[in-house]
Amino acid sequence: MNLSYWEIKSWLTNIDYTIVGSGIVGLNCALQLKNRFPKAKILILERGMLPQGASTKNAGFACFGSLSELIGDLKTHSQEVVFKLVKKRITGLHLLRTTLGDDHINFKQLGGYELFSKTDGLFEQCQSQQFEINTLLKPLFKEDVFSFKPNTFGFENCHEHLGFNQFEGQIDTGKMMEALTNLVLSKGIKILNNVLVEQFSEGNTSVNIKTNQFECSTNNLLIATNGFASHLGIAEVKPARAQVLITKPIDNLNIKGTFHLEEGYYYFRNIDNRILLGGGRNLDFKGEETTDLNQTKRIQSKLEDLLKTTILPHTPFDIDQRWSGIMGVGGQKQPIVKQVSNTVFCGVRLGGMGVAIGSLIGKELADLIP
Template sequence: MNLSYWEIKSWLTKVDFTIIGSGIVGLNTALNLNERFPESSILILEKGILPQGASTKNAGFACFGSLSELLDDLKTQSETAVFELAKKRINGLELLRKLVGDKGMGYDPNGGYELFLKKDPIYEECMENISRINKLLQPLFNKNVFQVCENKFGFQNIKDQYVFNPFEGQLDTGKMMERLLQMAQNKGIKILNGIEVLSFSETNHGVQIKTKEFEFSTSKLFIANNGFASQLMELPVKPARAQVLITKPIEDLHIKGTFHLDQGYYYFRNIDNRILLGGGRNLDFKGEETVELNQTELIQNSLEALLKTVILPNKSIEIDHRWSGIMGVGETKAPIVKQLSNHVFAGVRLGGMGVAIGSLIGKELAELLD
């Protein structure tokens, strides 16, 4: 790249902290580092024009896990581990709301619902274990989190009863990220977009970073690019693509809230008199273990079928737009927040709960620096 002396001097010289990824985790890491070390030089590198992974591509759910998801977690983890992870997600949401403000990100506390298809085998298990999960989460809310409700939205081909969670909400992902970016820029944090990091190597005094465009050195490196992290180094995190579609505006749309089906593998919500619907990764786990930001006929067809047979069966619906994002998942849903070497730190593997847990992971990542 044809960089001038001024550009090198202003952006790539005497960099104290470099962060890979300008999503929720990366920006929160930068803001927390700036608060602790206000005189430091902080640089964020983002390979996309906008945050490339999931932060601006998700569904905007302010949630911490549906009933069936939490029950599934209990099959491989202790009650203590499941409780602590739910607590992290709830604390992360509170931190995000405090940082950005509800108005600043269009937060709307419409609650969350879990629906069950007619032949869903998990339905009976959920109904039998509501009391158990409510007891587990009782210390977090001092109230029952999950309650049984009747179908009031006119959905079809589902069980007559579903599960309601009054503590969930929804937000405008674009507004949230705009606000976080403004906060970072107001603090003098530099952000370079369209810069892909190819590799890095540790030296006695810091880290040498090689991008497609230039090389430079930094005192400390923070990896916050979630599903893309394993492209840089060996970490137990895999990419998981999430495909999404959104309808054109629908007249008299009465659906409000966040909705989960099939253990959270499908999800939808209202936004601007439209239905935003995503998921279907469980139809092709291996195929969706990719960093390619495109869509597949298999999953898009399944989303449209769900839209037309369950969500809005008696409406004429047009699809307006489709996209995909990349999450970071692993064998466990516990995030990775750790120091990897003398000068390198990582905060990744958010398990599809970036909105909930991202602010807290960014804070914890910054606090790793002694």
């Protein structure tokens, strides 16, 4: 890349902290670093024109787990770990709302619902463990979180009762990331887009970074690339593609709130009188373990089928857009926030809960700096 003396001097010299990834985690990390070290020179490198992972591509659920999802978590995690996971998500959502303000993210607490198949026994399982989960979470919420309500939305081919979570909310993902980016830039933090970090090497006092555009050095490197973290040597994180579609506007769309199916592997909501529907990773876990942002016919056909048979059974609709985002997952749901080496740190593996915990993980990543 043909850089001038001025460009190198102003953007790429005497960098105190370089953050890889301009998503929720990276931007919040930068804000926390600036609060702690007001005179520090902070640079954020982003591989895409916009944040490339999931921060601008998610469904905008301000959630902390559906009833069936939390019951599923208890099969592989202890009660103590599940409680701490939910607490972290609640704390993260509070930090997001406090940092930006509800108006700037269009936060609305309309509640969250869960649809159940009539045949897989998941409703009965949730009903039998509802008391256990509510008891587990009562110290956080001071009242019951999960209840059941009749299906009044006209959904078909599902159980006549829906799970309900009064504390679940929703946001406008685009407004959130726009507000967060503007706040970061207002602090004098620099963001360079379309810069892919290809490798780095640690010296005695600095980290040398090689990108597809230039090379530079920094005093500290902080990795906040979540689903892309394995590219930079964080092997505990696997990419997980989330495919999404959205309909064209639908007249008299009476669906309000956020909705989950099949332990959270499918999710939908009303945004601007359209249905946004995503998920289906459980149809092909191995195939969706990719950083490729394309869509597949198998999952997109399943999403359309859900719209036709369950969500909008008597309402004509047209698909307006399709896209994908890349999440970071692993064998456990706890995020990885750690010091990798002397001057390299990471905050990754958000497990599909980026909106909920991204702000907090960004803060925790910055707080690793001594």
